[in-house]
Amino acid sequence: MRSKLPHHGTTIFTVMSKMAQEFDAINLSQGFPDFDCPPRLRELVAQHLNDRKNQYPPMAGIAPLREAIAEKVSRLYGFEADPETEITVTSGATEALFDAIQASVGAGDEVIVFDPAYDSYDPAIRLAGATPVHIALTVPDYEIDFDALSAAITPRTRMIVINSPHNPCGSVLSRKDLDALAALIRSYDILVLSDEVYEHMVFDNQAHSSVLSHEELRNKSFAVFSFGKTYHATGWKLAYCVAPAALTAEFRKVHQFVTFTSVSFVQYAIADFMRECPQHADELPAFYQAKRDTFNRLITDSRFRFTPSAGTYFQLVDYSAISEVDDVTFVNELTQKHGVAAIPVSAFYESKPATRVIRFCFCKDDTTLEAAAKILCTL
Numbered sequence: 001m002r003s004k005l006p007h008h009g010t011t012i013f014t015v016m017s018k019m020a021q022e023f024d025a026i027n028l029s030q031g032f033p034d035f036d037c038p039p040r041l042r043e044l045v046a047q048h049l050n051d052r053k054n055q056y057p058p059m060a061g062i063a064p065l066r067e068a069i070a071e072k073v074s075r076l077y078g079f080e081a082d083p084e085t086e087i088t089v090t091s092g093a094t095e096a097l098f099d100a101i102q103a104s105v106g107a108g109d110e111v112i113v114f115d116p117a118y119d120s121y122d123p124a125i126r127l128a129g130a131t132p133v134h135i136a137l138t139v140p141d142y143e144i145d146f147d148a149l150s151a152a153i154t155p156r157t158r159m160i161v162i163n164s165p166h167n168p169c170g171s172v173l174s175r176k177d178l179d180a181l182a183a184l185i186r187s188y189d190i191l192v193l194s195d196e197v198y199e200h201m202v203f204d205n206q207a208h209s210s211v212l213s214h215e216e217l218r219n220k221s222f223a224v225f226s227f228g229k230t231y232h233a234t235g236w237k238l239a240y241c242v243a244p245a246a247l248t249a250e251f252r253k254v255h256q257f258v259t260f261t262s263v264s265f266v267q268y269a270i271a272d273f274m275r276e277c278p279q280h281a282d283e284l285p286a287f288y289q290a291k292r293d294t295f296n297r298l299i300t301d302s303r304f305r306f307t308p309s310a311g312t313y314f315q316l317v318d319y320s321a322i323s324e325v326d327d328v329t330f331v332n333e334l335t336q337k338h339g340v341a342a343i344p345v346s347a348f349y350e351s352k353p354a355t356r357v358i359r360f361c362f363c364k365d366d367t368t369l370e371a372a373a374k375i376l377c378t379l
């Protein structure tokens, strides 16, 4: 059979988690917590399951959840999104990203993505029949090079994908960056797909700059968020997209034929929890900043070099003082010989450059981080 994605294998996250399991390694590769979601949220999930919320919810998501999302967006980003026409609940941010791309681009269109890039963007663009155009973020700060972006825009450019806070780099876009992006695309017919799944993980007293708080950009953007990240429950695969009504109408045409709708009882539980415990999200930056600081302190005497992440629950480290092998070989050895799994950063580049940089995930219990760091400090 002819492959529609001939250059894509199994995602690196699956590969490394499987290797971690096989070699009984501490898994700092794939981004998922090894601690529990809030107990009250678990109670609410059980309650709504026992209430037999078992049948298809509405295609766009249950109304109470869309209303709770609208309240949150208003509180945090000062934007009054209409839950009827501008908010859609999806089965994970992965689905929302896929739907937004399928709804917007096709053969002959170009979509700009910044490398290193989360690995679902490129295949989703290709499956839509469009062409991904990869531009590198600057090194070592992993910022957008606006001159390179400007040079990459052609009459075929239909969409630009941004991701802040950024996986895998941990860099964040500022309001100034959003202003520069808005100015650059002002005279073009270009949409923005803004992946903001780590919105609540921004550190050192910075605020998250959402496209939703940027009037010009939000009128041409799909903004994507994930409950999996916010509630330490990546396996529930529940997320949402906020976009202007005209974009949402097209988005929903795709969503209804990809999954149609998303898990019922979890939607009810999260709607209740968002109303009961809005402080959960407010407390996340400090919670994850403490995890980042713990992990970085534990590896400070190692030979890994790093700049503390500005956001997300990932920390990039340079291992060139330890080894000269390429990053894929390095993480394989790290996992198989030393018992700590990580992600090679070259996996996030189309060009697969010779980086000496790997990504650790620090959304783990302190005991896990301590055990991993003890090993990392011996290298």
Ligand SMILES: Cc1ncc(COP(=O)(O)O)c(C=O)c1O
Binding pocket: 031, 091, 092, 093, 094, 095, 118, 163, 166, 167, 195, 197, 225, 226, 227, 228, 229, 234, 237, 238, 239
């Ligand atoms: C940048 C980014 N976007 C999207 C996703 C997918 O989120 P979800 O698990 O809600 O599909 C992830 C998950 O790791 C991610 O890191």
